[in-house]
Amino acid sequence: MYCPKCGAQNSDSVSFCTQCGASLQSTFQTGFQRPQFQSPSYSSPPKTELPPDNKLVKAILVTIFCCLPFGIISIINAAQVNSKWAAGDYEGARRSAFEADKWANIGLWVGIAVYLIYAILLLIGVGLEGKNI
Numbered sequence: 013m014y015c016p017k018c019g020a021q022n023s024d025s026v027s028f029c030t031q032c033g034a035s036l037q038s039t040f041q042t043g044f045q046r047p048q049f050q051s052p053s054y055s056s057p058p059k060t061e062l063p064p065d066n067k068l069v070k071a072i073l074v075t076i077f078c079c080l081p082f083g084i085i086s087i088i089n090a091a092q093v094n095s096k097w098a099a100g101d102y103e104g105a106r107r108s109a110f111e112a113d114k115w116a117n118i119g120l121w122v123g124i125a126v127y128l129i130y131a132i133l134l135l136i137g138v139g140l141e142g143k144n145i
């Protein structure tokens with residue numbers, strides 16, 4: 013006999029499935045029953061709600077001017093926002109927009125820090141240029 017929960021084959025003498033532990037009592041009368049799978053359900057937004065801002069422009073600018081690795085991560089997340097929204101995955105679209113903004117901000121601050129360190133080192137190097145060390 014087959015388990016109605018997981019579909020595993022069991023001997024006719026057992027009362028519970030050897031794989032998942034589900035009761036086999038109801039299958040004595042009805043035989044094998046294929047487990048029912050549910051498709052994922054997506055929440056629908058209110059009719060007036062617009063898709064979240066995907067932050068793609070910010071991601072591209074951070075990639076060009078500040079920090080390439082973090083900017084690429086931000087672009088990937090920004091590109092997913094509109095397709096997830098169109099597919100009905102509204103929470104996934106909001107999460108991708110948040111991630112795109114987060115990685116763009118990280119790239120922005122890392123880029124600013126690198127430029128500041130570079131400027132400080134350049135000033136120190138210019139200050140020591142005329143001295144013999």
